Amino acid sequence: xxxxxxxxxxxxxxxxxxxxxxxxxxxxxxxxxxxxxxxxxxxxxxxxxxxxxxxxxxxxxxxxxxxxxxxxxxxxxxxxxxxxxxxxxxxxxxxxxxxxxxxxxxxxxxxxxxxxxxxxxxxxxxxxxxxxxxxxxxxxxxxxxxxxxxxxxxxxxxxxxxxxxxxxxxxxxxxxxxxxxxxxxxxxxxxxxxxxxxxxxxxxxxxxxxxxxxxxxxxxxxxxxxxxxxxxxxxxxxxxxxxxxxxxxxxxxxxxxxxxxxxxxxxxxxxxxxxxxxxxxxxxxxxxxxxxxxxxxxxxxxxxxxxxxxxxxxxxxxxxxxxxxxxxxxxxxxxxxxxxxxxxxxxxxxxxxxxxxxxxxxxxxxxxxxxxxxxxxxxxxxxxxxxxxxxxxxxxxxxxxxxxxxxxxxxxxxxxxxxxxxxxxxxxxxxxxxxxxxxxxxxxxxxxxxxxxxxxxxxxxxxxxxxxxxxxxxxxxxxxxxxxxxxx
Numbered sequence: 001x002x003x004x005x006x007x008x009x010x011x012x013x014x015x016x017x018x019x020x021x022x023x024x025x026x027x028x029x030x031x032x033x034x035x036x037x038x039x040x041x042x043x044x045x046x047x048x049x050x051x052x053x054x055x056x057x058x059x060x061x062x063x064x065x066x067x068x069x070x071x072x073x074x075x076x077x078x079x080x081x082x083x084x085x086x087x088x089x090x091x092x093x094x095x096x097x098x099x100x101x102x103x104x105x106x107x108x109x110x111x112x113x114x115x116x117x118x119x120x121x122x123x124x125x126x127x128x129x130x131x132x133x134x135x136x137x138x139x140x141x142x143x144x145x146x147x148x149x150x151x152x153x154x155x156x157x158x159x160x161x162x163x164x165x166x167x168x169x170x171x172x173x174x175x176x177x178x179x180x181x182x183x184x185x186x187x188x189x190x191x192x193x194x195x196x197x198x199x200x201x202x203x204x205x206x207x208x209x210x211x212x213x214x215x216x217x218x219x220x221x222x223x224x225x226x227x228x229x230x231x232x233x234x235x236x237x238x239x240x241x242x243x244x245x246x247x248x249x250x251x252x253x254x255x256x257x258x259x260x261x262x263x264x265x266x267x268x269x270x271x272x273x274x275x276x277x278x279x280x281x282x283x284x285x286x287x288x289x290x291x292x293x294x295x296x297x298x299x300x301x302x303x304x305x306x307x308x309x310x311x312x313x314x315x316x317x318x319x320x321x322x323x324x325x326x327x328x329x330x331x332x333x334x335x336x337x338x339x340x341x342x343x344x345x346x347x348x349x350x351x352x353x354x355x356x357x358x359x360x361x362x363x364x365x366x367x368x369x370x371x372x373x374x375x376x377x378x379x380x381x382x383x384x385x386x387x388x389x390x391x392x393x394x395x396x397x398x399x400x401x402x403x404x405x406x407x408x409x410x411x412x413x414x415x416x417x418x419x420x421x422x423x424x425x426x427x428x429x430x431x432x433x434x435x436x437x438x439x440x441x442x443x444x445x446x447x448x449x450x451x452x453x454x455x456x457x458x459x460x461x462x463x464x465x466x467x468x469x470x471x472x473x474x475x476x477x478x479x480x481x482x483x484x485x486x487x488x
């Protein structure tokens with residue numbers, strides 16, 4: 001075996017600037033070194049953890065001097081759970097970094113002519129801004145090194161104890177929390193999360209305590225057994241709450257145990273308007289193909305956006321920052337430049353949020369989405385709001401958006417596209433180019449793939465407006481809306 005090289009410790013390094021994925025960087029021996037959980041201006045000792053040809057990765061082992069721009073994180077789980085990586089960076093600095101991120105990616109990847117960008121739209125809420133959260137339940141919790149050091153010493157019968165999560169009779173390994181990055185079977189227990197209204201913390205902790213009191217088993221992802229598996233919370237600006245608990249029935253009495261938990265939570269928290277559950281026997285936690293059972297309530301909640309109301313079920317997609325979603329879609333509607341005479345095609349329409357949001361200013365809106373259940377939600381949302389000028393189609397974009405569909409529904413004057421993080425499939429871009437609308441509004445949650453797509457569209461369209469929008473404070477994620485005008 002070849003001996004593993006010892007990687008160096010760099011003392012007194014000054015962190016230079018914010019980088020991608022929530023990390024910062026500095027230069028060492030003509031290489032860029034990426035480091036998480038620090039801010040520009042920090043002086044620290046850095047342990048190099050990974051060395052590549054063109055870059056290195058490291059971690060802080062000691063802060064020599066904190067930066068003047070550093071902010072104290074407000075969450076006790078900061079730096080461990082993996083979320084909210086920028087809590088130590090003032091929000092104004094976060095917005096600057098996100099604005100620069102969009103500029104860099106559209107410039108360096110897109111390599112196209114760009115107008116002056118609008119200033120990023122920051123989020124009004126910096127805490128409790130999410131309307132959806134999911135927590136895993138597991139029998140293998142993650143321990144930090146400091147927590148391991150505080151555990152009682154092992155005896156000869158104990159299993160090996162290490163930061164990789166081996167079990168020991170000295171500790172309570174059952175937990176509810178977030179998955180640790182890079183460890184699919186380990187979860188770090190969360191006592192209080194600031195991403196959602198505090199009621200979700202009280203419900204989650206009561207579920208945990210009830211499970212402990214009654215001896216309920218927690219899911220083992222390796223062995224695929226254990227009753228309590230996953231919890232999803234959703235709330236709405238209309239004041240409604242949805243809780244969905246995933247179980248994994250192993251024993252004949254497990255359904256009875258599950259319903260005892262559900263009844264306890266329903267009694268303790270009358271604020272829950274819809275309480276749902278599912279027996280998930282799959283190897284993953286996705287619920288798209290599962291039959292959800294209603295324990296209490298109507299099975300959905302209502303989100304309000306301006307004058308519109310949207311029905312949101314357990315499988316529905318809805319932007320997770322409610323207030324910012326309104327601002328994001330308002331930008332998209334503004335960029336569309338609708339006068340009431342246009343036919344609009346909304347690609348990747350999901351549950352028809354954008355389609356219904358712009359329908360009042362368009363002659364007709366055609367929504368296309370791959371998931372049939374989402375299309376049914378879109379139709380229902382049109383009915384709920386008395387909107388009659390929308391039509392929705394389910395299927396693969398390149399197969400649905402055909403000459404025949406355009407003949408039947410009219411040539412698109414405007415196309416709005418809001419694809420997933422991977423961006424648009426090359427075939428879909430070619431279909432858009434063939435359709436040739438006057439304007440394209442491209443809403444993106446990943447400016448890097450957006451830039452790639454814009455470089456292809458540039459042959460026939462010119463970028464006229466760029467508006468970044470921050471949907472997720474304290475994270476490096478940023479949304480971006482681009483208006484493209486057909487070249488004359």
